[in-house]
Amino acid sequence: MAKTTTAIHLAAYLHQREPTLLVDAAPTQSALAWAAIGHLPFEVVSMRRAIRYARENPHTHMIFDTDAQPQEKAVKELVEECDLLIIPTLAQMLSVKGLLLTADAIAKTGMIDKVRALLTMVPARCPEEEDARGAIKDAGLQMFDTCVPHLKAFQLAALAGAPVYDISYPRADVAWEAYQKLGREVLRNGS
Secondary structure, three states, X not given: OHHHHHHHXXXXXXXXXXXEEEEEOOOOOHHHHHHHHXXXXXXXXXXXXXXXXXXXXXXXXXXXXXXXXXXXXXXXHHXXXXXXXXXXXXXXXXXXXXXXXXXHHHHOOOOHHHEEEEEEEEOOOOOHHHHHHHHHHHOOOEEEEEEEEOOHHHHHHHHHOOOHHHOOOOOHHHHHHHHHHHHHXXXXXXX
């Protein structure tokens, strides 16, 4: 859920500035399902439709929602072809260990500098957050300063098929602010 939530909300943030396309390349097709339920302000297309759609519809940003555990070959292709690869992870050591395995595969490509970790679904009081940040930094992986809080507003946004800023729920504004902050970080880093 954190991966698709991040793709949807980063696309929403970027689309407020310039045309953005979200390509759902994940086997679960969660981004397409999210879009089918409601109305997103940007287009979401399948991997199969992406090339034709991108050619016919100019856009500045393209975001891919991918498989959570891509094969090593797919990881290499992703890193080679993207400006920035964002890997969302929970602030739990078990999740961080999975992230570090992916980071090891990326390190073999020599392009680890194109990768940033993002802590998502972080509870309000999370003693593991500091340990997670330390482990990720010790592995040589760059991180966003932003972390996305664990809020029910994101689940409700998915059920409504809308970005979190379009739902009426307490703390939805806090949820949206996290992705606005992430978007500013992404743009500031020139990616």
